[in-house]
Amino acid sequence: MEPSDKYMFKHRECYFVQDMTTPEYIDSLENFEIRDSDVFLVTFPKSGTIWTQNILSLIYHEGHRNGTEDMDLLDRVPWLEYNIRNVDYVKRPSPRLFASHLPYCLLPKGLKNGRGKIIYVARNPKDVLVSYYHFSKVSQKLEEVEDFEVIMERFLAGKVIGNLWLDHVEGWSAQMDNTNILFLMYEEMKKDLRSAVLKICNFLGKRLSEEEIDDVVDMASFGKMSADRRANYTTLSSDLLDFSKGSFLRKGTIGDWKNTMTVAQNERFDSVFRKRMEKLPIKFCWDINDKL
Ligand code: PPS
Secondary structure (H helix, E strand, O other): OOOOOOOEEEEOOEEEEOOOOOHHHHHHHHHOOOOOOOEEEEEOOOOOHHHHHHHHHHHHOHHHHOOOOOOOHHHHOOEOOOOOOOOOHHHOOOOOEEEEOOOHHHOOHHHHOOOOEEEEEEOOHHHHHHHHHHHHHHEOOOOOOOOHHHHHHHHHHOOOOOOOHHHHHHHHHOOOOOOOEEEEEHHHHHHOHHHHHHHHHHHHOOOOOHHHHHHHHHHOOHHHHHHOOOOOOOOOOOOOEOHHHOOOOOOOOOOHHHHOOOHHHHHHHHHHHHHHHHOOOOOOOOOOOOOO
16 A cells, blocks of 8 residues: 555655645755754654654753743754744754754755764664554654554555665764764663763763753653653644644653564564665664663
């Protein structure tokens, strides 16, 4: 079953969410002016975006930590390619924080030329797929497909938002050695969030006290974020998300794919993905007990 073009459109070999951006806007991003102080968080969808958005926001927006700042995460770390609140990004004060799902090839030139900083977060693709499947029920902007196998085939063919996971991660991991890119894994964040926060602070040149780091780690835990309306997207309008069908922060675990995929589906997935995954310069963890 092919995806419906009511929900996605294809531009420059990539799928984008219908009604939330335009081909002209995507093209204009190539020349989007980058400042040295800009920080971009890039992910394939469902790989830990909101989590890292919140961590960045906690590191930069001191006020948020003690609850004095009542501002949506989406306004603190807005989407580059989905400017749904029509904000003039040029007028945003520095340092600007952005989130994006763009493949490396569609990035603004300035970022490719080494201006600004990029944090790329990757996650085990089976958990990404399962998260995407469940999220397509909650999101009003994704096509809801009951049959997991249909979504899985689309994912394996790259017919989902973010396109082919292998292309996205391959394209980005080829840039791993660039000094303006920090590569992180969802799984390493899950296993040792404090070390991941320290790594991010170090990369961004932010010096936080031990207590401030503890605060960031605490506020970015799954439990705290699930209950924090400034960090869990519950303030987004009902034409974007339908919370009667689930929540944005669903389970937040490693290895949940085992609860959804059958043995046959797992074998099918491996038959398409395994060879190219083995060549990636990163090791994925398939179970909470795996070492990274
Ligand atoms: S999106 O739509 O692309 O922006 O989604 P994204 O934020 O990338 O991914 C959502 C998944 O990340 C999980 N999540 C977390 N896991 C652990 N800890 C924290 N704090 C956290 N915050 C978000 C979220 O639960 C989604 O994963 P699943 O597997 O569906 O639970």
